[in-house]
Structures are given as structure tokens and as C-alpha cells.
Amino acid sequence: MISIQSLSENLLPNLYLKSATLNTKFSTVASTPKSNGYGSSQSAEQLNELKADENYSTSNVSLSIKFLRNLNLQSEILRLFDSGLAQNIEVYVHQIEDISTYQSVVQNPDKLVLTTIDPAPGVKTRKTTLAEVSSFTNLFYLNQNVGVQQSNSVRLPEQTLQDGTSLFEVVLDFNFEFDKDALFLGYVFVTAIKNVGAASPDPSEVFISKPSSEIAILNGKIQNTGALFTIAPHPAGSTPGQIKQLDSFGKPGDVWAGGVHYHEPSQRFMAGTEHDPNKTHPFLDYSIVPVRKIVDNRIKDKVEKNIINITKAIETLNSGFTRYKNSANYLDFDQYKTTPYVSDIYLSQDNSGNVNGAFSVDKLQILKKKSAFKFLFEKLQLITNPIISSDATDLLLNLSSLQKLSLYEKVSVGGNYSSGPETHLCTINQESENVEQFSTKVNYKGQPSTQPYDIDVIFMKDNFSIQEQSYTLNFAAGSLTINTGLGIEYFSFKRIQNGNNVGKRQYSVLVEYSDPTIEIVRGISGNISQVLNDLDNIISGNANVYNVELVSNDVIASVESLAEDPGLALYFYNPNYDYDEFKQYLKTLGTFDKNSYANDSIKKRNINENLSLLVQFLNNLKNTIDLSLSNIGSKTLKSLDGTAESNSYGTAVSKVSSKQTPAEPNISHKSKSSEIEIYNYGYDFTGYLKRVDRERPRQSVRDVFGDTVSGRDDNQYLTITTDDYKAISEYLFSLLINNNADTQNALQQPFSALGLGINTPNESAYSYLNTPVQFIRDCVELPSTVLDKNILFNSSKFPVEFSLQLLFYNIIKFKKQIFENHLSGLDSKGIAAGTYIQEEITSILTDFGFRVPSLVDVDYTKELPSVPTDDGKKSSSKKLDIIGIESPISPAFASKEVGLGIDAANYQYKVQIDNAEQSNLPASNFFLGSVLDRKLFEAISSFRLNTFDDSFTPWSEEGSDEYFSYHFPDNSGVIPPLQVLSLSINTKSAINSTNPFRNFLTSNQDYIRNGVINPFLLSIFWFKHQNIVRVEYLQGYENTTSQLVVKNEDGTLFTTENGSTNVEIKTRNLGKPIWKPINKDIIDNMSEGTKYLCRLSRYNYPYYVNKRLVSELNLPLLSNYFILEKPIRSFN
Secondary structure, eight states: OOOHHHHHHHHOOOEEEEEEEEEEEEEEEEOOOOOOSSSOGGGSOOOEEEEEEEEEEEEEEEEEEEEEOOHHHHHHHHHHHHHTGGGGEEEEEEEEOOHHHHHHHHHSOOHHHHTSSSOSTTEEEEEEEGGGOTTGGGGGOTTOOSOOEETTEEEOOOEEOTTSOEEEEEEEEEEEEEETTOSEEEEEEEEEEOOTTSSSOOGGGOEEOOOEEEEEEETTEEOOEEEEEEEOOOOTTOOHHHHHHHHTTOOTTOBOOSOEEEETTTTEEEESSSOOTTSOOOEEEEEEEEOOSEEETHHHHHHHHHHHHHHHHHHOTTTTEEESTTSOOTTOGGGGTTSOSBOOOEEEEOTTSOEEEEEEEEHHHHHHHHOSSTHHHHHHTTOOOHHHHHHHHHHHHHHOOEEEEEEEEEEOBTTBSTTSOEEEEEEEOOOOTTOOOOEEEEOTTSOBOOOGGGOOEEEEESSOBOOOOEEEEEETTEEEEEETTTTEEEEEEEEOOOSOOOEEEEEEEEEEEEOHHHHHHHHHHHHHHHHHHHHHHHBOSSTTOBOGGGOOSSBOHHHHHHHTOHHHHHHHOOTTSOHHHHHHHHHHHTBOOHHHHHHOHHHHHHHHHHHHHHHHHHHHHHHHHHHHHTTTTSSOOOOSSOOHHHHHTOOSOOOSOTTSOOOOOEEEEEOOOEEEEEOSOEEOTTGGGBEETTTEEOHHHHHHHOTTOOOBBOSSSOEEEHHHHHHHHHHHHHTTBOTTOOHHHHHTOOEEBTTSOEEOGGGTTTTEEEOOGGGHHHHEEOOTTTOOHHHHHHOTTOOHHHHHHHHHHHHHHHHTTOOOOTTTTGGGOOOOHHHHHHHHHHHHHHHHTOOOOOOTTOOOEEEOOOOBOTTSOBOOOOEEETTSOBSSOOOOOOHHHHSSOOOGGGOTTOOOGGGGGGSSSOHHHHHHHHHHHHHHHTTOSSSBOGGGSTTOOSSBTTBSHHHHHHHSGGGOOOOOOHHHHTTSBOTTOGGGGGOSBOOTTTSBOSSEETTEEOGGGHHHHIIIIISEEEEEEEEEEEEEEEEEEEBOTTSSBOOOTTSOSEEEEEEEEEEEEEEEEOOHHHHHHOOTTOEEEEEEEEOOOTTTSOHHHHHHHOOOBSSOEEEEEOOOOOOO
């Protein structure tokens, strides 16, 4: 009798998983007879149909048993069969659906458990014995060359290893059922020898081979990758004895198929199931490789259903999706026609009347709405795999190129646009999407031109962008960061006007893109054709027999390319299955192991079956795709809504010859019109940066800022560099601080304004602009018939302060349409400057309804009582004007204020009342100016600013909501401008003992003295502290968030990978731009070459800005849109 133990030592082979195939379980059911429409359904023939089981799937597990070709082993096996003990050698296969049970069995193998049928809940067992392999001895017929099927085993040809060892192999198949929604599926298999005749096997009489295990499904996903271990190079310094021991495991680089353990001290894998410190174990290197042993045919069944659903989707896009009850259907884009795909055209004018326009085009949304195969875009909303979603979105956008961009202009005639024609100014034809920027210059006929005098339009693409904002969606498969600017294209233009251009104009654009969905679907069809052609080329004369010499890769290259195509991923995406599994399934079907095909009959059979299945599947898919493509471009491109879908399926008779290839439909969209009214007057807050002779700013500007200032580029779309912008912001701030203070240090110095907390100037110094008096001639535009600035600022008759005040009065006159030009013929008049001032004031007061009498004999002053001086003596009396302001006004502007260094001797405001007749400033002017300025201030009782009162707060008694909603909407924003906060310093705050600002409350700043405004220098107060704009940049566009509920095919709610039944949809709305105040952090964090679109908006918060002054002095903003560009530094 043969010893059981000896059998275990010699005959117990290890088991290996050769393949595991998962299939949909089908059952035959009788279909309900249907009426033929003419009679009773009883006569209709009852048909049987296959129906997928709702609960279970099936699996087929193929195990491999390998034996050494050894004559002694043959003799033992023959004796085994002769003695009838073959039934004692058993094969156990356990299918486990619970991961905890699996881990327990694998980590703590118990031979009694492993040799028991269905040993635990969730475990199903299949068993066979060698006795059931009736032709087991055929394995040892040495001359057998082909496989012979025997019962549930297959005889395979022998395999010779590199060292000359010969192996025989038997493959055993086992079938199971398992839960179709199983999150885990694993197999454990073992061979055993035990005394089957015993009623209760003695554990000491049970011997098992080393258990093998494989995981097919983990966390609901097919396991298609694994670790390949290879013997690592010998460690440096190994002795000859150690090398000999190491070589007993194999040579460095050999694949290691035995046990593996992790060695903690070295933190590396080593050969052997466990570590023996008395033995030398080789280190193992590993790599992650594809595993093709697990084939999930259930994916094919789901995909084939999806092909049917895709066919339906071409006809109707709303299949399979729904919204909450009583909510609109998101996929019906007709409900969202009010959402623009082109933003407003942000229009501004320069001081020459030329129009600058900037706009954004939501290319992604246009393509979603108007492509031929819309369902591809709809699927983007539901993809929870971040890689697929990102790749598919990029693919759709990159495949679509701008074909045409047209600009239209309409001029208002008599205030009515309907009577005026719409002029097609120009069309840009974009040949290549690789061109990041283009400039087109056309003349008045819309023809290309290179002559400067003949240019009407200059177009720029990608001349600005929005700040990169993003939001993150988290999925079980990973996270997806979505850029809110994805799919937006940016354009700007300069419309050069010639001649009289005052009036209203409307501009609109038409954009046209190629349809990427057509390219994607056509590309899928082409890739499928390539696979079918490749398979046809490698097939031999016999059907389903392939020539291995013609196959170059393990996975056929065209199959690999098809599986990795992001367009295919998008086309086939369905929340009912994981596309990664489908991709691996395609690769598994297309795997061609040349060695196995030539030497392994089972694998050859499997490869043939897989390729046959692949051909059948791809032919089915290609027919579906080609049918959907058959009508594209075959009909006339006549459509009212500009959709490629309508273009391709239009009903008009085609004018294209049947012998010609019809043009493919493009996607077009025309924007709504945006309007601008062009003026020949206004405020230009950056006008002093204008370049002279298109090179650099005027000399007076360079004297202040240095030669490094480049000036604004208004040759195309108005552009200002961040360097220049920071320079003018810091200059304006420097006019608010003490003369000798360092600007950069002062920007960091904390201060406290009344009613507010502690802040630093840096917080808003770069967020607001005012009109600096030194460069006021470049910041104010008035018609030359109203005021000739060359006369006003160049005449020797007028010191700068006179010119400033005359400009101030002429703005008021122009607003009130008082067209008396007192400066006309100035050089021929021998009139003192003060007379001009009086004439301007008198004109305005008369318009206000004042009667201005002769003021020659009026005593405008009163005596002040004598007051003690510091030395105890009484001071001389001083004279005050009639409204309580001390006169004369103290001497000259500080040089830092105006930059001209005017001294007291030349400062014409310092006059003595008793010598008024000889002065350039008659005393009557001071009085008249005070009356006028009091009228301009309207409700105030004096010229003392209430912002100096300790009780001042910048909000009403109801609370601070109005302050925060104005300055910090959406919880973001900046503090008020420093131009007003510097007049509202909290003198009781200890922090303000070192605040950076001038002392406007208790010192003399000429136009403000001891907290009181000099009424005759109200112009400086207006231009410096009231005429303020906030600078904002286009951060992005608002998103509308919707919750989409996805249905399964059976009508139940689909649960996403992160466990939610809702899919969040964000829809971008270019009709709702997000403008945010620019600040130092934004500017400093801009990368080189970044360009932001900025706008100016008037600052008119009523607690800081006098609304009557704004009403009387407000003018349109010129150049109120510009591009802020961070230059690219060049280093040699």
C-alpha cells in the first residue's frame, strides 16, 4: 500500500488559476403573445426569449495542474491508479464572496476547513478527484503532441523550461454562481490526500498542498493588474557561499513564481513564504503589470445594451435621465436660451472716440447646445471617473476649431436703430487652432489692410483671461478639479473711428466652430475599422486561425489604441458600469500571446473565441455608428438656430452635386448687441500714461515716475502693465502722506479710521484711482468749443491753481449747458486772471438762480479780537471772510502736491483785502466762490467735513449692513479708498499716533485747513478726494448649480460611486460676470504673461462722497476698460 504521506510528498501538485470568466446568467422565458393587429392575440405564436437573471451571474474557473516529466513519477501514478487510491487525491475550489472570510482562510489556512464542502456562509465549494480524470495516465504518453479532451480535464503538450525541465499540465474547469452585484469575489484552491473511507478523517491523515488564491472582484472592480516579482541583483559584498545559496532560487532577473514575504528591516520583498534568519533569501524587485486571467463578459452585455441606448439617444437626448419632481429637465437646453453663450461686449472709448471691445465666448456651452451628437456632452455631466471626464472634455474642446468670427456695427440714426443699417465690419477666418493670438486689420470695405491710415478694426484673440478658479468633485475613483474658465475663449478688438463719431452704436459678433462630436464619432468608426482590418490581415487561410508571425505585440496595437481612445470612453460612458473595466475587457479580448497560441491548445482556443467575440462586437458597433454618420453633411446647411444637428438633418433640397463631398456642418451663434454712447468729453483716470508718438509718456510724467514707466499701450486694445499700474497707485498714495515719508514703509503702517477697525494702506491702495491734479490736463476731456486746454494750461496768464479752478468751473458749466466761453481770444485781452474766475462763477450762479450785484463796496471781512501769543503778547487782529473762513488763505501748495514748487511770493491766493484791487484775485471772487461751493455742497452747514467728527460712522443708525454690502459683497472686497479714509482718522486711537497720513484735521494743507475745506480750492478736494473710481478685474462667471437624478435602466435611482443618488451639475452663465476689486495680492500673484480684463466703476458711497458734487461734476468714464498685463521678464 502506498503511504499517504509519501503521496503527499511526491504527488500533491500546486494549483494555479489559468483563467476566470464571469458571465451574465440567462434563462429562457416565454414571451407574452402579441396581437398582429388584425385579430385576437390568441393566434399569435408564443416565442421564447433569453432574459438576464436579476440576482446572479455565473463564473467559469479554469485551474492548471503541472507535473514534472519524470519516469519515477509516472510509475508512482500508475501504481496509484492500479491500487484504486486515485480517489484519495482531491481538488477543492472555494468561491468566497465575503472579504473577511477570504482573508481568514488565506492568512490562517486550516486543512480541515479547506477540505470541507461549503465550510462557511458565503462560501461555495466545488470538488473533484483524480479518479474522475479517467485518462489521467495519458499525460505520460511521451509521443502525444496534441491536446485530447477527457471528461473535465484537457491533456496539454509538454512544456520545456530554459533549464531543460519538462512539464505536463492538466486544466480543470469549475462552474459557480455568485451575486451579480458582489463587491468581492475570491477563490481559494488546494489539492489534498486523505483517507476517504474513514467516517471522520483524522486530521493527521489529511495532507494538503500549498493553498493558492486569486481575487477576481475587489470593491466591485475586476482585478486586472498584479505584481510581477523578479529576483533582484545580488547585494554588494555577497560572499561566494551566499551567491551560491542565492543562485539556488534562480538567476537575477528571473521571474519568481513562489512564495513572497515582506522583510521589515530592509523594507523590501524577499523570496519565500516566511523569513528564516538561518537561510539566505534573495531580494525581489516587482512591477505592476496587466493581468488578463480575469475576463468579465458581463461588460459586453451591458455595453451592447448601451449601444441600443445610444441609438435611441441620437433620436432623443432625454432618455434615461430625469430631474426632481416639478423641476425643469436640465437636458432640455431650450429652457436655458436666456443663458448667453457670448458675454456682453465690454465696450469703452478712448479720448479720440475709438471703441475698445472685449468679450468672452463660452465655446463649451455652444458646443453642448448645438453639436450634432449632443448626448456626448450630456454624458460629461455624469462621468464620475476624473481621468475619463478630463480627457473627454479636453478632446471635445481641442477637436473644435474656430472657423469664423464676424463683427457687426449698427449706428443709431436719430436715436433709432431700426432705421440704420447693420454694417459687417470684418470676418476673421481661423485656419489653425494652434495660433494663440491673431491680429486682423481691415479697411472700411472689410478688406485686409496693412496701411495705418486705412485700418478700421484690429482684432485680438486670447488677449486676456479670467483668474483661474476651480472647484473639486470627489468620487470613489478619485477627485476631479474643474477649472471654471474651461472652454471659454477671449477676444478683444479696437474699432478705429474717423471723423465725427459722437452718438450711440451697437456691436455684435457671430462665432462659428467646427463640430467636435462628428470628429469623435467618425474617429471611433475609423479606429474600429483599423482593428477589423488588422485582424483580417493576420488571419490565415483557415477561418479563425491566426498567423502568429504577423502579430507583433501581446495586445494588438489597434485594439490598444481603440481602448485608450477618450472619445470611445465618452461614447460608451454609462453609470451602470465602470468604463475602466470595459477598457480592460477590450484589451483582454485583443490579447494575443504568441507563445501560448502556438503551444497551448486551451489558450489558443480562448484566444480564438475572444477575437471572434471582439469582431462580432465591433461589427455591431460600427454598423450603429456608421448609420448615425450617414446623414451628416448630406443635406443642405440651412438652419435658423445654427446647430450642426439642424444643419445635418435639414429638410431643404440639397444644392450639392451627388458627386461632390458635401461640406460638414459647423456650429454658429450670434451674440446679442451691446451698446455704447460715444462722447467727446469725460474723465480718463489713466490718461497721463498715454504714450507720445506711440513710444512713451510725455516728459512731465517721466519726470515723476522715471524713464522706467512704459505708458499704456492703446495702439490695439488698451493695455497697462502691472509695473505702471503699481507705480501710479503708489504715487496717488504718496500725495496723502507726509512729504518726507517713505511710500513703501507707509504702505505697511497701520491706521484706524472712524467707525472701522485697524487696517493698513496696502489693503486698498491698489484698488482705487483718483485724478491727480498735477496731470489733470490729461485726465479731463471737454469739447474744444467749451474749453481749450492748450490755452488754459499753457497761457502765462494762469498759474496752475487758476487753471485747475477754471477747469473745475468749466466742467460745471458744461454739465449745465452754459456755453459762454470766457477764454475765447484770451491773448488779445488785457484782462487779469481773477476776472476770468469771476466771470465763470457769475455764469454758474446765475444759472442757479442767483442775482449777482456789484460787489465793489461790500466789506467782506470782519475783525477778530486780539488773542494772546505764546510770548504773552497780544497778536494783531486778523480779518475773516464773511462766512467765517480766515483770509488770506495760507501760502503755497507743497511741492509734493502739485510738483511745481510754487513759493509764497507767486501764490496768487494770498492777498490782502485792503489791496484787493491790485490783486489777481479780487476779494469778491473769494466770496462768490464760497457761495457757489456752498451750493455745490448743498445740505451741509459749513465747509467742515463731518468725517472729522469723533462721532462719525460710515453708516446710518440702522446698522452697518449698507457699508458691508457696498464694500464687501459676497464676503469679499476691500476697505474704502484711502483718499476718503485719510480724512476720517480716529485721533483717539493709539495706533494713529504713527499713522501714515497727513494731518488734515489740525494742520494746513492749503485746500483743507484745520479740517475745513477752502471754498476756493474745492477743485483740489474734488479731484483728489471725491472723483474716485474702483478698479475691478473679471474674475469669472457665475455658476448655476442643479441636482440631477440618474435612472437605471429598470427605472430605479442610480447611486454614484460616492454613494449619492444625485449628480451635481454646474452651468456657467456668461451673462453674470464676477467682478472683484483688484489688490496687491492679486497683482503680485499674477504669473508672467497673465492678462486680466479690468474695469473702472465710480465710487459713490454716500457717507464718504458728496452726492451733489458727483451730480454736478460727473462725466462719462473714458478708457474705463483696459487689460492689466504682467510683463514677461527677459534676462540675458
